[in-house]
Amino acid sequence: MKTITSRDNPLYKELKQLAASSQARRKAGRTLLDGVHLCQGYLTLRGAPVHCIVADSALANPEVLDVVRRCEDLHAHVTALPDPLYNAVSQVDNGIGLMFLVDAPVRAIAGPLTQSAVLLDNLQDPGNVGSILRSAAAAGITQVYCSAGTAFCWSPKVLRAAMGAHFVLEIYENVDLAALVSSATVMVLATSGYATRRLYDVDLRQPVAWLLGHEGQGVADDLLALATHQVVIPHLGQIESLNVAACAAVCFFEQLRQNQA
Template sequence: MSVIYLESKENAKIKHLRALIELNNYRKKHKQTVLEGTHLSLAWLQQNQHITSLFTTEAALEHIDLKKIQQIYKGHIFILSEVLYRDLSTLGTTLPCLAVIETPQQSSSLNFNVDTLILDDVQDPGNVGTLLRSAAAANIKQIICTKGVASLWSPRVLRAGMGAHFSLECFENIHLEDILPQFNIPVYVTSSHKPQSLYTQNLTQPCAWVLGNEGQGASPYALENAQAVAIPQPGGQESLNVAIAGSICFFEMVRQRQ
């Protein structure tokens, strides 16, 4: 392991890091992304995964969490000034740690017989990351995303997922029309305008969940080709946040199976 000091924001490695943080097309082109914070970096390393390069500050280098990372990671550590790091960071107050990794590529094929979360045009990175975190906690291992979904491996989605990505099989840019007819298990779609209650469904066997766009809700195709269920809302709100709605569905499934 070597420690290298970088002082200029015009340095090629700094420019590369900034582009990975800010530009989705750049991340796709280089097949890399950025983990921000020691929690994600440690979770990644503990999955026996590789960090390409690590950026931090001189003061943070002596912190116990950075020491833990150094025990596993043996590559270059690039030291930035506090000012330069703050200029790059999207978190602000956390322990300085930016890790560049190779973006995992899809290594398996879709399984139409297992619990699955299908995100259809869910665009907010916080919602997407939260849904992945809830799905992982509920033991849903397969995630399918349509083209309009926020990029799963963007730094913001990774941050909201809190490491959930690392235990999931994720598929992106999939068309609903190509997959819904192939499922051999019940497929549910959430809609606040349908009469069937979530709590009347038998969720003890594998099933798939379709969650739609934050503003528009489920797509017409999903509503026509999946079983629509509603979450009772006696307080009278028009709808629930999609990440909250999905989490309620997942853990009703968990409750029924215990």
């Protein structure tokens, strides 16, 4: 284990940039996982990080120490920071003092849609994106395709909201969704508050590509026109529509329910 005490250290400067800037994360192809839960999940499902960063005070925590030792066993770089330096990087209030520097995978689309997937059209709220990733993973959907306008999936806020779902998903970013939908060999269902066909009236006992749109504007008109069906989730009361993350969860688990019935 090494120790950094200077703010001018190159690694520390890199950590500060990655913590503060989505553009820096995209350019570097790297991101930060902050917290024991995310780091444990990454170790279990993906292996060693590029770098393990730990606050001096956190070394007294048994869970943190176990993660540090696992990293050292995997010959990963481990660096300790004085608490003030660590806290200046961490974006988690009252965090436990552990983070990983990891590569953000860049995936090339291998072919047309042939299995259940999630298509995110211009979703801009990181919390919504992370929640959708978590619901998809829980429902057994492993492929996620994001348009260029969608929040960067490997940003710290999305990572925290997804709670480790990233590590069991195949995530594709900057995708031309129109081309993807046009070549799909599975049913593409777009959610729309103006649709007349109810979600519960569609046979979901087959692969489905779920097309979900912008928080305020919904799925773009050109993509709606390409979808196999537009579906609505019926609801009662005065609320105009569901939050997109809640809508996604209802859709995914209705598909799961039908397949397990």
